[in-house]
Amino acid sequence: MATESSNGASIVTLKDVTKTFYRGKEPIHVLAGLDLDVPSGSFEALMGPSGSGKSTLLNLIAGLDRPTSGEVTVAGANLSRMSDGQLAKWRSQTIGFVFQSFNLIPVLTAAQNVELPLLLTDLGGADRKSRVATALRVVGLEDRMDHYPRQLSGGQEQRVAIARAIVNDPKIIVADEPTGDLDRKSADDVLTLMDKLNKELGKTIFMVTHDPAAAEKASVQRKLDKGALQ
Amino acid sequence: MNSATYARRNLSRRKGRTILTVIATAVAVLIFCAIRTVDVNFMAAVDDAMADRIATRHKVSITMQLPKRYIDDVRGIPGVTKATWGNWFDAKDPKERIPFFQGLAVDHESWFDVYDDMVVDPAQLAEWKTTPSGVIIGDKLAELFQVKPGDKLTISSGIYPGDWEFKVIGIYMPSRRTVDRNSVILRWDFLNNDPRAELVKDQIGWILTRIGGNSSSAEMSRAIDKLFDERDDQTVTMSERAFNLSFMGAFAAVLTAFDLVSIVILLIMTLILANTLAMSVRERTNEYGVLRAIGFPPKSIFGFIVGESLLLATLGGLLGCVLTYVLINLMLGPWLESGPMATMFPYFRTPPRVMALAMGLALALGLLAGLLPARRAAKLKVTDALRRVD
Ligand SMILES: Nc1ncnc2c1ncn2[C@@H]1O[C@H](COP(=O)(O)OP(=O)(O)OP(=O)(O)O)[C@@H](O)[C@H]1O
Ligand SMILES: [Mg+2]
Numbered sequence: 001m002a003t004e005s006s007n008g009a010s011i012v013t014l015k016d017v018t019k020t021f022y023r024g025k026e027p028i029h030v031l032a033g034l035d036l037d038v039p040s041g042s043f044e045a046l047m048g049p050s051g052s053g054k055s056t057l058l059n060l061i062a063g064l065d066r067p068t069s070g071e072v073t074v075a076g077a078n079l080s081r082m083s084d085g086q087l088a089k090w091r092s093q094t095i096g097f098v099f100q101s102f103n104l105i106p107v108l109t110a111a112q113n114v115e116l117p118l119l120l121t122d123l124g125g126a127d128r129k130s131r132v133a134t135a136l137r138v139v140g141l142e143d144r145m146d147h148y149p150r151q152l153s154g155g156q157e158q159r160v161a162i163a164r165a166i167v168n169d170p171k172i173i174v175a176d177e178p179t180g181d182l183d184r185k186s187a188d189d190v191l192t193l194m195d196k197l198n199k200e201l202g203k204t205i206f207m208v209t210h211d212p213a214a215a216e217k218a219s220v221q222r223k224l225d226k227g228a229l230q
Numbered sequence: 231m232n233s234a235t236y237a238r239r240n241l242s243r244r245k246g247r248t249i250l251t252v253i254a255t256a257v258a259v260l261i262f263c264a265i266r267t268v269d270v271n272f273m274a275a276v277d278d279a280m281a282d283r284i285a286t287r288h289k290v291s292i293t294m295q296l297p298k299r300y301i302d303d304v305r306g307i308p309g310v311t312k313a314t315w316g317n318w319f320d321a322k323d324p325k326e327r328i329p330f331f332q333g334l335a336v337d338h339e340s341w342f343d344v345y346d347d348m349v350v351d352p353a354q355l356a357e358w359k360t361t362p363s364g365v366i367i368g369d370k371l372a373e374l375f376q377v378k379p380g381d382k383l384t385i386s387s388g389i390y391p392g393d394w395e396f397k398v399i400g401i402y403m404p405s406r407r408t409v410d411r412n413s414v415i416l417r418w419d420f421l422n423n424d425p426r427a428e429l430v431k432d433q434i435g436w437i438l439t440r441i442g443g444n445s446s447s448a449e450m451s452r453a454i455d456k457l458f459d460e461r462d463d464q465t466v467t468m469s470e471r472a473f474n475l476s477f478m479g480a481f482a483a484v485l486t487a488f489d490l491v492s493i494v495i496l497l498i499m500t501l502i503l504a505n506t507l508a509m510s511v512r513e514r515t516n517e518y519g520v521l522r523a524i525g526f527p528p529k530s531i532f533g534f535i536v537g538e539s540l541l542l543a544t545l546g547g548l549l550g551c552v553l554t555y556v557l558i559n560l561m562l563g564p565w566l567e568s569g570p571m572a573t574m575f576p577y578f579r580t581p582p583r584v585m586a587l588a589m590g591l592a593l594a595l596g597l598l599a600g601l602l603p604a605r606r607a608a609k610l611k612v613t614d615a616l617r618r619v620d
Contacts, residue, residue: 059613062523064523064612064613064616065611065612065613084528085527088522088525088526088527089525091523091524091525092524092525093525097520097523097524099520099616101516103516103517103520105236105517105520106243107236107239107240107242107243108231108235108236108239112231112235115231116521116524117524117525119231119232119233120524120525120526164524
């Protein structure tokens, strides 16, 4: 896997971004004129009360959703102008996802779960296998390749999910409360792993969390309140 | 691993539900095959009718009789090679052991010339021609009555009172599988000379005619009917196939009802499949969100779901075909063919083409059942799918 170091250039830039949802006819202004710069190679934590729009912001950065207005530029691509199809392809190459509830596919083994994103590439079986093995080695679970999610602990499941997030060698990893469902010890393991991905592999990490101890691990802490960054 | 792995493994998630759905599909396929089998084998008798045999009956109704001298008129028409006649005897077993079989009173001189697909030993035929109280019976019926040539056979009739004593002279064998093997063939002159048949003396039920190779059955039918057009009793002549069909008029309605039932069953099968798919898809909404986030396009999600539906339908269809083969071709068929229903179904097996049709329909309907849930799942916004926590 390629290694990059923090070079200070922005990898994520949001300019005057607004996001408005509609509940029936009633508009909910979740983000209102938000600006954000995330330097390449940084590890950022985003905190804030429930309903403040953390997941909404994360979804915009990850190209899962488009802003109501404003510009979102991530890894050189202007996401506001991309079609759904273009976004999907872009995501598969640029973003690694880690979710709160692990979200592994229960009927696939750890290795098969990690292999999933590679099915979207042209890589042959042998290449996929070695990539999967590497990713599982990074998270320290190469001996659990053939285990199903139900045979793993919560912490192990989340580490498999992290292996899945890095197997495509994405530039950015987004994590929405990755430790929310874990006990302290497992949470610490996951956070140590994230730190290693950031420091050793140069991944830019953008993590939403409620947990102050988790936020501590990040190099930058941001706070979102009432649709604006503090 | 490939994408099919995922569709296949998904079937093992809710094993109970998968098994029930597969069984429901299999039962639908089985019922469909059973109904088609009744249809196909029934129509086979009709379709197997000899092309060069035409039948003439009273214009008003099959139950009305024709004067016997009509047969000589028919024999005089150019193009007619042979002609014979028969009367309905409505034979019954006086001990009521055998519920249904055919009794026909026929012209002993010409019947088996016209019906050369009922094969009788020449010596037995010759003996029958000199024995007025003799009968020739089908091989299956002989088995049911446990009689052999030389034995006495007592039969009653739904039309003529009392018991009728016959002597079994011979056994006829079918040369085609749709020939009824449960008929008792008695001599018309024997019936005609009996005082109990006084009312229909010198009258015949219907005329059967063999026509020469190059005359068309439609033309010959018209020629016969034209001959009797000015007489007291007018006739209707048609091909044996049409004649068989008119005999089965009532049953044809039953078949139509059966066909409707089989359509309803297939619809129910589709609904069961669609419901199973819809439940699974709803449970996995979040997972589809994850796959979409990773970069799988909507058409992949669509493919996973349709693939799963086709897989379910294939399993159900295959199991259904196996059940059909075992239950119909190995068990019910042989039983029907040798039992009391053999007159209706001298041959009762599900042909491979019916199973292939059932399999094809199961797949097509499986595809249909998967389309709606697949479309719905594929159209979901990624963020909405991810927010769904069921
Ligand atoms: N698709 C949507 N449709 C309507 N409203 C939405 C939608 N997505 C989010 N919202 C609303 O936007 C607001 C912000 O939601 P968001 O999920 O971003 O909050 P959050 O900060 O991640 O909260 P939490 O800490 O509870 O996860 C909430 O009021 C939510 O109800
Ligand atoms: Mg959230």
